Structure formats: structure tokens, C-alpha cells
Amino acid sequence: MSIARTPLLAALLAAALVSSALAQSNAPDPWPSLVTDIFQGREIAIADGAVSLEAPKRAEDAAIVPMTLRFPDPAKVKAATLVIDQNPMPMAASFTFGEKAGVDSIETRVRVNSYTDVHAVAETRDGKLHSEVKFVKASGGCSAPAGKDPDEARANMGKMRYREFKSAIAGKREAQIMIRHPNNSGMQMDQLTRTYTPAHFIDAVEVWQGDELIFKMEGGISLSEDPNFRFTYAPNGAKTMRVVAHDNKGGQFEAKWPIADAS
Amino acid sequence: MLRCFLALLAPLLVAVLAPARAADEARFQLEEIASGVYAHQGETSLMTRENLGGIANLGAIVGDRAVAVIDTGGSLIEGKAFLAALREKTDKPIRYVINTHAHPDHIFGNAAFVGPDVTFVGHKNLPRALAARGEHYLSAFRQIMGDALDGVTIVAPTMLVADSTTIDLGGREIVLQAWKTAHSEADLTVLDKKSATLFAGDLLFLRHVPVVDGSLLGFLDVVDRLAEIKAERVVPGHGPAVAPWPKALEDERAYLMRLTADLRAAIKKGESVKDAAKTAGEEERPKWKLFEDYNARNATAGFAELEWEGP
Numbered sequence: 001m002s003i004a005r006t007p008l009l010a011a012l013l014a015a016a017l018v019s020s021a022l023a024q025s026n027a028p029d030p031w032p033s034l035v036t037d038i039f040q041g042r043e044i045a046i047a048d049g050a051v052s053l054e055a056p057k058r059a060e061d062a063a064i065v066p067m068t069l070r071f072p073d074p075a076k077v078k079a080a081t082l083v084i085d086q087n088p089m090p091m092a093a094s095f096t097f098g099e100k101a102g103v104d105s106i107e108t109r110v111r112v113n114s115y116t117d118v119h120a121v122a123e124t125r126d127g128k129l130h131s132e133v134k135f136v137k138a139s140g141g142c143s144a145p146a147g148k149d150p151d152e153a154r155a156n157m158g159k160m161r162y163r164e165f166k167s168a169i170a171g172k173r174e175a176q177i178m179i180r181h182p183n184n185s186g187m188q189m190d191q192l193t194r195t196y197t198p199a200h201f202i203d204a205v206e207v208w209q210g211d212e213l214i215f216k217m218e219g220g221i222s223l224s225e226d227p228n229f230r231f232t233y234a235p236n237g238a239k240t241m242r243v244v245a246h247d248n249k250g251g252q253f254e255a256k257w258p259i260a261d262a263s
Numbered sequence: 264m265l266r267c268f269l270a271l272l273a274p275l276l277v278a279v280l281a282p283a284r285a286a287d288e289a290r291f292q293l294e295e296i297a298s299g300v301y302a303h304q305g306e307t308s309l310m311t312r313e314n315l316g317g318i319a320n321l322g323a324i325v326g327d328r329a330v331a332v333i334d335t336g337g338s339l340i341e342g343k344a345f346l347a348a349l350r351e352k353t354d355k356p357i358r359y360v361i362n363t364h365a366h367p368d369h370i371f372g373n374a375a376f377v378g379p380d381v382t383f384v385g386h387k388n389l390p391r392a393l394a395a396r397g398e399h400y401l402s403a404f405r406q407i408m409g410d411a412l413d414g415v416t417i418v419a420p421t422m423l424v425a426d427s428t429t430i431d432l433g434g435r436e437i438v439l440q441a442w443k444t445a446h447s448e449a450d451l452t453v454l455d456k457k458s459a460t461l462f463a464g465d466l467l468f469l470r471h472v473p474v475v476d477g478s479l480l481g482f483l484d485v486v487d488r489l490a491e492i493k494a495e496r497v498v499p500g501h502g503p504a505v506a507p508w509p510k511a512l513e514d515e516r517a518y519l520m521r522l523t524a525d526l527r528a529a530i531k532k533g534e535s536v537k538d539a540a541k542t543a544g545e546e547e548r549p550k551w552k553l554f555e556d557y558n559a560r561n562a563t564a565g566f567a568e569l570e571w572e573g574p
Contacts, residue, residue, distance in 0.1 A: 056537065060559035064567055066537045107535065165533040
């Protein structure tokens with residue numbers, strides 16, 4: 001089972017370069033150029049209600065900042081992208097949803113490197129883009145070390161967990177996928193040897209109920225160590241939840257679990 | 264007009280303030296807490312330009328032949344002040360500088376002690392921790408502390424402790440113990456056998472809310488194992504310069520247990536990390552300083568750790 005790659009990753013890397021150049025010149029707002037790089041300069045409606053973003057005003061732990069995207073009308077949403085404007089690699093995660101997935105909300109955890117705007121951009125099935133922006137105060141989430149315990153992170157890489165919760169929305173289910181991975185940012189320079197720990201991160205995840213896609217994600221170093229996704233979805237009666245994850249060094253990780261009381 | 268006047272006055276103000284700052288450094292307090300054992304009490308606050316990063320407790324143990332320094336402070340300025348104060352107490356050569364872990368408030372004074380006969384000592388994971396974090400610490404604290412950070416360099420340890428090592432300072436043996444990931448990934452304690460004084464580094468917080476930058480469960484486990492150490496007194500990493508042992512562990516253990524229990528309950532209930540971080544450990548708030556600065560962070564990282572517990 002391989003994961004389809006798109007040119008998005010290339011755009012993401014290009015955006016990373018632009019962003020770091022901007023950071024050095026103290027440019028006030030990287031967003032216009034991010035719109036060009038990530039969204040090909042397309043028009044983006046602001047706060048029109050198609051997507052909302054929950055983000056903390058001040059991050060408690062800059063390496064684990066919870067972000068929740070909500071979609072009041074999930075049937076109309078095709079994809080959503082989370083952009084942390086001032087991060088070295090601003091595109092944190094780009095989600096594409098299955099046609100009948102019915103994802104009302106998705107929460108993940110990211111690193112925030114400095115005070116920044118965070119944009120949630122949704123693409124509706126009519127091809128239009130919609131956004132909401134929040135300002136987050138945090139620092140050091142990317143250049144700080146990824147792992148509090150690198151030995152453990154290495155030993156457990158690729159392990160996954162699945163949890164289910166009662167959804168507050170009638171007819172929906174809520175689940176959480178957790179993937180053990182150091183998600184090294186490649187930004188920690190060894191002061192003593194002047195070398196960098198190579199970037200090593202989950203760059204793609206697919207989540208399936210039976211043979212229907214709930215969502216796939218493409219991501220980068222802005223996702224926290226041990227990538228974590230909590231989401232609601234419309235159950236299709238399938239009896240298994242299956243995850244395929246992939247990292248930038250060719251690592252592939254798969255797991256599946258029975259869905260409780262599948263009907 | 265007023266602005267012009269102030270501009271003229273500015274150099275004078277600097278001239279007046281500069282000696283005041285020098286005088287502050289001269290007042291660096293170093294207390295003899297047992298015969299030949301010294302401790303300095305850091306301020307219970309965050310590192311700032313004003314306090315020169317002087318927030319951690321520091322210490323020294325003087326043997327017949329050699330002196331061991333335990334942590335060096337949060338800036339080169341503090342490290343130099345510590346060295347000057349120590350020189351007033353003893354002229355024996357400083358042979359060892361022991362870093363209890365990689366955090367800036369404990370190691371930023373290292374450069375003050377560098378010399379051909381000085382060995383820097385740390386946990387086997389200390390070089391790795393300094394490698395991963397050193398650059399970030401230097402740039403982050405440059406922003407906060409400005410020129411108070413001048414001269415600070417990352418000094419790597421050349422003597423590493425994997426488990427336990429004894430150093431003889433001349434008629435005085437000190438035992439260095441490396442711990443598994445707890446407060447951080449590179450915690451090292453120092454026990455002076457002669458006076459039964461334990462230097463706990465940041466494995467012990469008093470008054471200053473404990474900070475978990477390693478593993479919540481590891482910290483709880485290490486606290487229990489620390490309690491088995493035979494000592495009469497302890498120098499915590501933060502809080503008073505000296506405290507009775509092992510009673511000094513009680514508040515910290517209670518905090519870590521409360522936080523763990525609250526997080527486990529929140530995870531079991533299916534709460535999200537952001538909701539759990541708002542309430543976990545809250546009951547402990549009145550007992551601690553800097554609770555607002557660290558508790559929610561401890562809870563956030565602790566949640567991500569505890570989520571992986573169990574089958």
C-alpha cells in the first residue's frame with residue numbers, strides 16, 4: 001500500500017525557503033507570499049463561516065500546541081490546510097477528506113516557533129477557498145529539541161494507538177489516531193560539532209474506515225513529536241479503522257483496529 | 264527640550280548605574296551550610312536581564328586538595344561573581360565543575376570556570392542535550408536578557424557519568440549519580456559523604472513549582488528512589504539554599520502525584536489536551552510560586568506522555 005504523493009510537498013518546501021528569507025529581513029507579514037506559494041495566489045474568503053480555527057492565544061508548551069479545525073457543513077469541504085505563518089516550514093498539515101467522511105472537526109498538535117498568525121484554509125467542493133486566522137503567542141517550538149527523551153522516541157517509532165470517544169454530534173463518531181515518531185525538525189544545531197540533526201518526520205498519513213477514506217494528510221516538521229489526530233466522522237458501518245503513515249526517510253507504518261459496535 | 268536634557272544626562276546615568284550593578288555582583292551570597300560545603304540561593308523567578316539569570320541554587324564542596332563546583336549560574340556575570348565569592352572562602356584549586364543538567368540557569372556561568380586544570384562533569388546524556396538545545400537557549404535568552412548574556416558559551420563536559428562515580432577531593436569523597444529521564448534527560452546528583460549533604464539539582468524544587476522537561480512518570484519514580492539516599496540535608500535546584508532531607512521531597516512528590524492523577528482522569532474521560540491543561544494540578548496552585556508560568560506546560564507535556572500509558 002503506497003501513499004499517493006502530490007506536488008504539494010514541493011510547494012511546501014519552496015514556501016519554507018521563502019519564509020526563512022522573510023524572517024531574516026524582518027518582513028512584517030509572510031501571508032501574501034504564502035498564499036502564492038501554497039494556494040497559487042487564489043482568492044481566499046475570510047471568516048465566511050466555512051471553517052473555524054481554535055488555537056490558544058498563548059501556547060503552554062510551544063512544542064505541543066493544540067489546533068482544532070471545525071467545518072459547520074462538512075459535506076461541502078474537500079480539503080483543509082493549517083498554516084503557521086512564521087514557522088520555518090509554514091504548512092503544518094494539509095488534509096484531504098473522503099467524499100462521505102463527514103469530518104466536522106479535526107484536532108492536531110503543532111510546533112510554534114515564534115509569535116505568529118495561524119491560518120486554517122478550507123477548500124469547498126465548488127473549488128473555493130475559505131479561511132480563518134488566529135494569532136498565537138509561543139516561541140521555540142521548532143528550534144527547541146523535538147524529543148524530551150530521544151532514546152525512547154527512537155525505540156518506539158511507528159507504534160500507533162487508536163481511541164474512540166462518544167461524539168457530541170448525533171450520528172457521528174469521534175476517534176483519535178496517535179503515531180509514535182520523533183518528527184525531528186532538522187533545525188537543532190549541535191553547538192559543539194556545528195552540525196544539524198537530520199530532519200526526520202511523518203510526511204503523509206491516510207486514515208480509512210473499511211475501504212473508504214476518512215482523510216489523508218500531508219505534513220512536515222511543524223507537527224509535534226508523536227503526531228496526533230482527533231476527529232469526528234460519519235460511520236459507514238465498516239468494522240475496521242486502518243492507518244497508513246509514511247515518513248520522509250521512506251519509513252512506512254501501518255496499523256488497524258476494530259471499530260467498537262460497528263453497525 | 265526635556266528630551267535634550269535627558270540625552271545629555273544619559274551618559275551620567277550609565278556612569279551612576281554601572282557601579283551599582285558591580286556592587287550587586289560583589290554581594291553574591293555564598294553560605295557555608297556544613298563544614299567545607301557552600302550554597303548560594305537563587306532568586307525564585309524567571310531569568311531576566313535584571314537578575315542576570317541568577318535563579319538557580321549553586322554550590323561548592325571543598326576537599327583538602329581540590330574544590331568541586333556544582334552548577335555555575337545563568338550568565339557569565341553570575342558565574343564570575345560566584346567564582347569571586349568562592350575565592351574569598353578558599354584558595355584551593357577548583358578541579359571539577361559539575362553540571363546537574365543542561366538548563367541555562369545552571370550552565371550559563373560555565374565559561375567563568377574554564378581552565379587547563381578544570382574538568383567539566385555531567386550525565387552521559389548531557390553532551391547530547393547541550394547539542395540539541397544549546398543554540399536555542401543562547402538565542403532565546405539573548406532576546407530576554409540582552410547584554411547580560413555576553414560571554415556565555417556552551418561548555419561540553421569531558422567527564423561523563425553513566426551510572427555512579429566517586430570523586431576524591433582529598434579526604435573528602437563525593438558521589439555523582441546519573442538518573443533516568445525525570446526533570447530532564449540528563450539529571451545528575453552530588454552527595455558529599457563527609458557532611459551527608461545532597462545536591463539534588465532540579466530533581467528537587469521547593470517553593471518554585473516543579474518543572475517537568477523530561478518525563479512526569481520518570482520524575483515520580485526518581486523522587487521515590489532519591490528518598491532512599493542517606494543524607495541529612497539537601498540543596499535543591501530552586502528554593503531555599505538548604506533544606507532537611509528527605510522531608511524536603513514531600514511537596515514536590517505531592518505536586519507530581521496530583522498532576523499525574525488529574526491527567527489520568529482527564530484522559531480516561533476523553534478530555535482533549537487543551538481542556539486538561541486548564542484544570543490538571545490546579546489544586547496545587549496556592550502552594551507554589553511561578554505556578555502560572557509552568558503548570559499548564561507541565562500538564563500539556565504530561566498529557567502527551569500519559570496518553571501512551573497502558574496496553
